[in-house]
Amino acid sequence: MAALRTELELPGPYPGDAVRDAEAAVDALCLPAYDLTAVDFVTIDPASSTDLDQALFIETDDDGGYHVLYAIADVPAFVAPGGPLDAETRRRGQTFYAPDGRIPLHPEIISEGAGSLLPDQDCSAFVWDFRLDGDAGVTSVGVRRARVRSRAKLSYKGAQADLDAGTASPLLGLLKEVGLKRVRLERARNGASLNMPDQEIVQLPDGGYRIAAAPQLPVEDWNAQISLMTGMAAAKIMLDAKVGILRTMPPPDERSLHHFRLQTEALGKPWDGEVGYGEYLRTLDPTDPRQLAIMHSAGMLFRGAGYTAFDGTVPEAAIQAAIGDAYAHTTAPLRRLVDRFVLVTCEALSNGGTVPGWVRDALPTLPEIMAGSDQLASRMERMALDTVEAALLVNHIGQEFDAIVISGSKPQKENGNGSNGNGKNGNGKNGNGNGSSGIIQIADPAVTARCAGELESGTKVRVRLVSSDIATREVHFELVQ
Template sequence: MPQRPVSLHAPKGSVAAATIKEGLDALIAKAQQDSELAVEFPPGVLAEAEEAAASWRDRARDHEDLTAVAFVTLDPESSTDLDQAMHLERTGAGYRVHYAIADVPLFVPLGSALDAEARRRGATVYLPDRRIPLHPPVISEGAASLLPDQEAPAFVWILDLDAKGEVTAVDLRRAIVRSGEKLDYDGVQAQIDAGDPHPMMALLQEIGDLRAALEVERGGASLTVPEQEVEADGEHVRLRWRELHPIEDANAQISLMTGMAAATIMLEGGAGVLRTMPPADATNIARFRRQAEVLGIPWADGLTYGAFLRTLDWRDPAHLALLNQAASLFRGASYAAFTTPEEIPEDHEQAALAAPYAHTTAPLRRLVDRFVLLACLAHVRGEQLPADLREALPLLPELMRESAARGGALERDAVSLVETAALEALVGETFSAAVIERREGKTPTGKDGKKNGTPSQTRVEVQLTDPPVTAWILIDAEVGTVIQVHLDSVDIPGRTARFSAA
């Protein structure tokens, strides 16, 4: 959670951090009981982690020495589990990207207690005042993290790009690296906006822009919406909008490019695990286009829906409503594992990227990336996948699905807790809110198929700007309009807030 300047008085809409902690403790306890969420690491796993952190050099004797390469990291300021470091340079034909990814497999060997525990967890869970890590912190925030001025083992992707940003050559090595600088999004963007960018970050923005243009050319699509963030303010926390900086999108493009390269390597090698998403249904795209027309948002002929999405600005209530509707076009993401070429699914693309894709750049925080790195390395070296790796691949889709269900449910409940707690001091006030969804009331249908009974009321979902929360209200209003709503009551334990039309 990013740290901000501390004020002497709690701002309106803030809530005591102790209240959030108490509520989250209760949510975590319930999640542990209901879904077997793992929080504490078993003593044997912690002991194995300590040993792995202390002795990793003994297992890295064959790693190449790339400590002379001037890597830097780019993350939120408070991050300590740093998966990626980069070195970018211009070449005569285009660009060369060195992209170092934490060598988690060196610390978490297949078949170990650490491996079993990571499979049980699946991914790091991020909550407003804490995180539940995938690996013990001695690994994820210590020896395996690409922290500044610390030598660490890494998988280093070397990608050559042409002048348009297209990848022309890919290599993958295991190496020892050292990051020289820990850069953060806010600081880097401020330097860019002031006209005095960090040299490598100026190059990152340049490459990122080229990759984004290629994404549009392929027919890919990205949803650009602000993040809801919990902000620390002394002993209080509050919700605020955090708009993504352009440099963050550029940074994401480097990760996406690497994931696409990993997918290509595994498809050619005939074994691996992909991140997939089915293409948006033509009916849904047609409906989305009609919604744009109703909201009065021009959609030029020949413009793909991905390119169209990039024209939308969430600050406009009509655009915000349409972006909310666009989420229906990005459904069905899953994983597809295969151990022979014959098992490769016919629909193996990630439709939002309009290309095959794999998760490979966040092994400290996501289970599947560790296996993708190992599979890619074997393919690049022309080796057969080890038996234990080949046996694990088919298990990963279900492990990741279960992990997403557990962690996602807890993260949603945590956000609802903070939302309602932040609203408690605002009961009785009136807010402007944009209508982002409308559900018309329906008359119940009896067993005979005839409609009878009292029809339900039409309701709309609205988005408040400050604090940034959403709510359903029993009222009829057009999507994309701005209405006035009154906060009637708040139930923090129930994580609900009751609004009415003002």
């Protein structure tokens, strides 16, 4: 893992001048006069998280609607434009979650201290104030800086367990109610989500690693709906004012849709195109091998995401196709650079102010910064997963495993540029030799890899591990005849 950091030239320890800049900002922090510390905000995150960007409060309105307050960490309060900390965050772009420890966008004194919405700590936050109708549609929205205090740090697993047991707090009950209604609105605008089981590298107490694969919990989706709602509100505010930066993605092209439709027919759950692909994806069951293969194939429909900055004119391509509306990243400023600029822009516009010059000057540079940072993070995650998969399998060479084919056979390249490890994108080193190969998934350990042989998507097969090399991240299976 240390070698991986060096190979990818990931950011190292935070520079001293930037740390001193952060420490001075924490010491000089002046909390906003607008006081919302009486509001019972809570955070909902993975249990181990300490960089807490969002805190939530929901109550019902007398007219049958809802009042949602969504507090977002006030990172701009700690980052002086043009200072050493500002420069270092622009160099990093985002927090990198490496298996052997995260590489933070901001120094820990901010990301896990004064800037994090930790329980029982008075914090500065950008508070989004939503009024929703009975169907959870937005009727009004505003955002302003406020002093807040979270009451509790909830975990996704704990919140889901309370909801399932009927012992959840009224707030969690309302999150479920609003979340389900927002999902219905997502369907109505032809939004799409691809909730595949995640492969996550988990560090063990003894310093070792394992790979965990688990489906997304319902409460994660409901919580994400609040974030999506906020991102769409931010996009609307900026588009109305003709200044800002959006997260955009084009709709899938006809070739991709045609290929996906053929895949669904071959796998026994045809999509006829009469309903949107987003609605179709919601019907898929990841526990069914053939439908899991369809979900992997659907990745071709979610391509081309990027950032679009604008100032003075509205961009022609303003829609994030998977969401089905204009959208902006604004709810994770501790972990993602662009959110800081969106928050400052929206707060100014929402309250009749002007967008600061330092924000407008930065807008044209942000798409390239974020694109480079996203590419580096994706490469790190892929290579780390390949490394851990190889390590988990290195003592099992020659053993057989039950597997599911998630992508059928295709000819391997002679120059060794097929996929290795997780085999999701064909940029690995494994797969040298001639013949056919496909992508398989085994359950224990939770590994996705390339396998030689004639393979049919969505089928269960028996495979044998031929080789596993940690240093080169190469894993090779073959079909047992």
